[in-house]
Amino acid sequence: MLVLGIESSCDDLSMSLVDEGRVLANVTATQTLDHAPFGGVVPEIASRRHLESLEPTLELALEKAGRGLDAVEGVAATFAPGLVGSLLVGLNFAKALAYARGLPFRGVHHIEGHLWSAFLENEERYPFLALAVSGGHTHLYYVRAFGDYEILGHTVDDAAGEAFDKVAKRMGLGFPGGPAVERLAREGDAKAFDFAVPQVKGRPLHTSFSGMKTAAMEYLEGPAQDRAADLAASFQRGVVRALTAMCRRA
Structure with missing residues (x-):
């Protein structure tokens, strides 16, 4: 068809x-x-x-x-x-x-489309964990079958992509922010600045990016003023660590 x-x-x-x-x-x-x-x-x-x-x-x-x-x-x-x-x-x-x-x-439902796009090139296997990350969503799903989903965790504030866009805008990198930060990050030291893995009290499978975003803004006002590439690399690493932590805890 x-x-x-x-x-x-x-x-x-x-x-x-x-x-x-x-x-x-x-x-x-x-x-x-x-x-x-x-x-x-x-x-x-x-x-x-x-x-x-x-x-x-x-x-x-x-x-x-x-x-x-x-x-x-x-x-x-x-x-x-x-x-x-x-x-x-x-x-x-x-x-x-x-x-x-x-x-x-x-x-x-376009998030459902994200979840099932992997099976255009791979055999369907159940159950599985699915992490949907975009400019407006950061959700971890437990998928039992088509149409049978359970949300295990999600961001309690900014989505990951939204955080990238806001930090990129503050850094003057333009829109969309994710690709701009990624390009600059290739030239930087990902361990130059510390971004703690967020933990939401009482909800171990949830995450948060507002604190990470605020930390990036503070670094820009101080030690990262002339180290944009290092900040981009460190921020990107921090976001990836937060997303990875969600999956590992599940």
Whole structure:
């Protein structure tokens, strides 16, 4: 069954054509340059750009897959979570396309999509632990089967990606922050500055990044003023250690 998948939960619009688990095409219309001057995603801009990108992205995906629209047998799209305007653009386009062509439609929770993307190239095995980390989410799941999930732990404040973006902005590295910090970190000493692994009292599988973010800001005001690469490397190491600790405790 050839399925058209549409993801528009934030600032990127992606469309994929998947045939029985085999990815024939995956095209993304990115908006990084549109949001960079603001240091973060502007929801109104994101949804407007999605509207402009829908048709050309679909055409390019079909071209790369070597298939016509008539070959599509089903449509799926992200319905949550995400920016409301962005979600509505992709979701309504997908539902309208499916309705107009008499095709089955399936809404997809985008975190569930993250969890199952690993099985596009690997055999399914249960149960398993899954760590979902992004700009808006940091969650540790226990997966018993498809649709059977238990949240074991999560951040109690900032998501990991959000912390990267905020520190990068304070350092003047631009948006998105994660890739910018990673590039600079390659030139630094990851043990130059100490970032303690956070522990949430009474909730050992939870984590926190607000303290780590505050520590980075304080280092920037003092010993790290002229050591940006060392701070980037140390902060990145601190975040990775926090995420690793969540998994090990589980």
